[in-house]
Each structure stands twice: as C-alpha cells, then as structure tokens.
Amino acid sequence: MRKREDITAQTKQNLIEAFWLLYSEKRIEKITVKDITTKAGYNRGTFYEYFTDVYDVLEQIENSLIPSLDELPPVSTPTGSLGMPLGAFFELYNKNNKYYSILLGERGDPAFASKLKNSIKPIIMQVFYDKTNVDRKELDYILEYTLSAMIGTMSYWFNQSDTLTNEKLHELINRLMEQGVIKQLPL
Amino acid sequence: MRKREDITAQTKQNLIEAFWLLYSEKRIEKITVKDITTKAGYNRGTFYEYFTDVYDVLEQIENSLIPSLDELPPVSTPTGSLGMPLGAFFELYNKNNKYYSILLGERGDPAFASKLKNSIKPIIMQVFYDKTNVDRKELDYILEYTLSAMIGTMSYWFNQSDTLTNEKLHELINRLMEQGVIKQLPL
C-alpha cells in the first residue's frame, strides 16, 4: 500500500509548527513532548513516529533552513561584485527572518550559526578557486571574521527592532567591510 | 553558629568542576543532577543546597567569567590607541580559554556571547563619552559588528587548533579592522 504521504506530511508539519510556537517563547529544555503534542492536538505517542526527541525537531528545522548551493546566487566574478554577497545574505536573512532571528539570537542554537557559515563559505571560496596566489587558510579566517560580523550584527538588529532602517544598516555594514572599523570611529 | 564557609565553598567548587567536566563533553540538556553529584561524590540532594537546577550552575559559572569593569584595562585615550582593545580582548580570551572556547563554541551558550559583548561595549563607549558629534546608535552597531567578528574568529581559531600562530591571527584581525575586508581579498 502506498503511504498516505500527504497525511503524514501534514501531521509532521503540525508538530513542527507547534514546536516552533513554543520555541519562540521559551528555551528548548523547558519544552516537553507533551507540550508539543497537546498544542498540535495529538497523542504523545504520535510524536515518536516522526521524531526521536525534542532536539530532533529543532535539528530538522535547522537543516531545512541551510541554504542549498543553488539557492544562494553564485557570487559574481571578482571584477563584477566585491566578492562578498552582502545583498544575498540580507535577502536570505529577510526571507527566513522568522526562524533566523530566533535561531541566531540569545536563546538560539550556536551550532546553527556554524552550519550557516559553513554552507556559505565554499560558495564564496569558489570564486578564488583558480587563483594561485591565494592563502586559503587566511581567506578562511577572513570569511569567518566577516560572516561572524554579519550574522552578529543582523541578529542584533532584528532583536533590537529599533529605528535604524534596513538601508542604513546595509550601508553601514558595507562601509565597515570596505574601509574597516577604525576609520569609522570618531577619534 | 558561623557557617562553615570553607566546607561549603569546597563542596560548591567540587560540584562546579564536576559539571564542567560533563559540559565539556556533552550538551547541557543531557546532563542530569545525578551525573554531577555522582562524579563529585555527593548525594543528589546536596546539589539543591547550592543550585536550583543544572542551568543555574552554568549561569553562575558564566557570571564569574564576565570581566569586571576594572579587569579590562581602561581603553586608552583616542590619540593613544585605536579605540579597540584587541590586545586586551586576546588576553581575556587566553586567560579564560578553558571556559571561553566552550561557552562561545558550537555547544556553548549564545547568551554568554551577548553578556560578554554587553560588558565590553560600555567600556569602549566611555572613550567617546564627551564627544558631541558621535552618532551613538551607529557606534553601538559598529561595536556589535566588531565584537561579533572578534568573538567568532577567536572561537573558530580555538576550535580549529590549526597551525596559524597567535601572532598571525592577531595581525590579521588588526588588518581587517584597520583596512576592511574587501581590500584583503585577492581579487
């Protein structure tokens, strides 16, 4: 018999959504299986048909949020753009804002930031693939530095919800990337 | 009767150390009170004389690791240094390496990074206290950007334990802060 895939998919989705509502308001360690299934309207046992435990739900959500290689636009060639797809990253963050702002925030999961960085790095790396004069290790650290800064800043911005406009933030980060931090300080 | 402070302090310390050994090797949600007390050699009930739950242990450890205002050297005046105490931060990280590399790592606590940033920000802020032409909000974001980058990069470095020397890393971060990222890319 064919699996009733549409039904299971729906059930799983309901459980995931119930989990996310809870995760949005409290730390994961305080979330019980019972909490989730009650909210979604299922028996507690049903949960285990779809997930091994509460952390498995989070992990599955995270994996669905890691941009696939073709989702991020291939970084334009050196002469074209600047080699740092700030705009693409902004889009990515905005598109998944609902999840990113929590996963990358104070109650989030530090492993997710790593996953994200590691998925973006190779895409940028490949621009420099044929260059022979590149110190790959140094480049790796430069990317780590930049991605950490971008993720940190955008998370901060989303959780502040203060009046800085999207454009101003974009422009500021651009300036910091192009000219460095020191020059921006009013010394 | 006077508390036998030396005894309680010792017991608490034993529990903290047992917790840390466990936390170093597995996620906090898998650590039970029984795990901790067994490792430390106490009854499970004793744990509750000192902590409310497992997360309380982590929180107390974290709070002892936030640099106090006088621990971080006052940032030298504008004309002197560059306004970004990179060296001081390196020292801080090295001194507490054992804890920082885990708390700020993949299995760590994202809240700790926030605490750390928020404890350092005002120290740097005060350098610009009397300047009237400062956009404080922008400055705040610049600091968020820089501290995120520094913390991210150093964590990455510690968990890589690759062959990049301390000096080279220091020099690289300095370069990125002074000249920006873009100029460092071999375009």
Place this chain on the structure above:
DNA sequence: ATAAATTATACAACACGATGTCGGAAGAAT
C-alpha cells in the same frame, strides 16, 4: 575544660512528572 545545646552539612526517601516503547484500535487502500 568539659558537657550540653545548637546549627550547618549531607543524605535517604517520597511524590510527581516526563520519557520512550509496545501492542492494539480505527480507518483507508487495494
């Protein structure tokens, strides 16, 4: 100085709630 009273510290036992599993019921597909 020594014994009695007091109190700090650690422990054992308890009730409760969450976990993960297993066998079965209801209903859809063939």
Place this chain on the structure above:
DNA sequence: ATTCTTCCGACATCGTGTTGTATAATTTAT
C-alpha cells in the same frame, strides 16, 4: 475481506525537586 498506515492508551523507567533526619562541627553553659 485483507492489509497496512496512522494514531492512541498503557506501561516501566528515570529524573526532578522537596522534606525530614542523621551526623558532625561549633558555640554556650557549667
């Protein structure tokens, strides 16, 4: 009618947090 999918109820086990108690250290009284 039969098979298989999906969901549920019940079970044993484990972790939690609390409370009452034994032990040992300190103070007070004699």
